[in-house]
Amino acid sequence: MISVSNIERFATHDGPGIRTTVFLKGCYLHCPWCANPETWFLKPVLMHKKQLCVGCRQCEKACPNKAISFQKDWRVERARCQGCGLCAACCLPGALSISGEVMSEEQVIREVMKDLDYYRESNGGVTFSGGEPLYQKEGLKRLLSLAKGNGLHTVLETTGNYPLEDLREIEQYVDLFLFDLKHVDERKLAEVTGGDLKKIMACFGWLSEKRPQDVIVRIPVIPGFNDDALTELIDYARSRNVREINLLPFHNLGKNKWQQLYLPYQYENEKSMSRESLQKYISDDVTIGG
Numbered sequence: 001m002i003s004v005s006n007i008e009r010f011a012t013h014d015g016p017g018i019r020t021t022v023f024l025k026g027c028y029l030h031c032p033w034c035a036n037p038e039t040w041f042l043k044p045v046l047m048h049k050k051q052l053c054v055g056c057r058q059c060e061k062a063c064p065n066k067a068i069s070f071q072k073d074w075r076v077e078r079a080r081c082q083g084c085g086l087c088a089a090c091c092l093p094g095a096l097s098i099s100g101e102v103m104s105e106e107q108v109i110r111e112v113m114k115d116l117d118y119y120r121e122s123n124g125g126v127t128f129s130g131g132e133p134l135y136q137k138e139g140l141k142r143l144l145s146l147a148k149g150n151g152l153h154t155v156l157e158t159t160g161n162y163p164l165e166d167l168r169e170i171e172q173y174v175d176l177f178l179f180d181l182k183h184v185d186e187r188k189l190a191e192v193t194g195g196d197l198k199k200i201m202a203c204f205g206w207l208s209e210k211r212p213q214d215v216i217v218r219i220p221v222i223p224g225f226n227d228d229a230l231t232e233l234i235d236y237a238r239s240r241n242v243r244e245i246n247l248l249p250f251h252n253l254g255k256n257k258w259q260q261l262y263l264p265y266q267y268e269n270e271k272s273m274s275r276e277s278l279q280k281y282i283s284d285d286v287t288i289g290g
């Protein structure tokens with residue numbers, strides 16, 4: 001069984017052709033700009049849209065675990081919440097929802113196979129993203145092996161923040177890697193994201209040595225974090241002869257999710273970055289995506 005956040009059909013930005021992207025739950029990092037913070041919770045997670053809530057307190061009555069309370073405002077105690085969804089089922093205005101589902105790997109692949117004709121026509125396939133897909137390594141391995149068994153092209157979007165052994169175990173099932181590089185400053189990376197540069201470098205170094213042309217490096221460009229270190233990051237990725245380097249300009253489209261999870265969002269007043277502001281970095285091997 002594997003904990004899935006979302007399955008997105010007809011994705012066109014997560015690898016070649018038309019694809020289905022499976023977002024898996026769990027992550028080793030906590031990047032403050034994350035567009036999918038709901039994936040940080042391994043279990044299905046309760047989300048609350050404050051603007052729809054009329055304060056009727058039906059959810060409080062419905063919860064068997066006493067996870068919801070109204071001291072001043074609506075509140076959920078995450079440690080008590082089991083993600084059962086009983087509260088959401090009785091919320092008539094639709095303020096509550098559960099994000100995520102535990103599925104069998106076979107069930108996931110059955111969903112993915114629904115668009116097989118589109119993959120064939122467009123040279124597409126399936127992409128596993130997250131969160132960090134390796135966070136559920138055994139489930140991911142099973143998914144990848146089922147996907148390959150069904151003749152699908154596989155893409156893995158990953159941060160590399162795990163032991164190299166984990167990557168070695170699944171590498172043979174992956175056709176293309178979208179490898180996130182965020183910073184080359186060990187201290188800054190650890191402070192802001194909780195990442196371990198040594199682990200990331202070990203994974204990236206090994207993979208780019210073994211299969212450089214099957215690696216696309218993705219760099220999220222974040223104001224105040226790495227926008228002054230792009231040349232260094234690009235030079236480093238380029239020195240490994242990877243297939244392509246993709247810059248992802250900062251956007252704040254995940255803001256609503258942070259609000260619905262009651263997590264503090266640091267980029268409340270930060271505007272999305274324009275593609276034009278990154279034009280100077282574009283070259284044969286550097287593109288702008290996202």
Ligand code: SF4
Pocket residue numbers: 048052053054055056057058059060074090091092093094095096
């Ligand atoms: S049931 Fe829905 S509308 Fe009523 S208090 Fe709970 S979240 Fe708000």
Ligand code: SF4
Pocket residue numbers: 046062063064065066067068076080081082083084085086087088
């Ligand atoms: S999802 Fe279930 S456990 Fe969590 S707050 Fe709602 S009713 Fe309670």
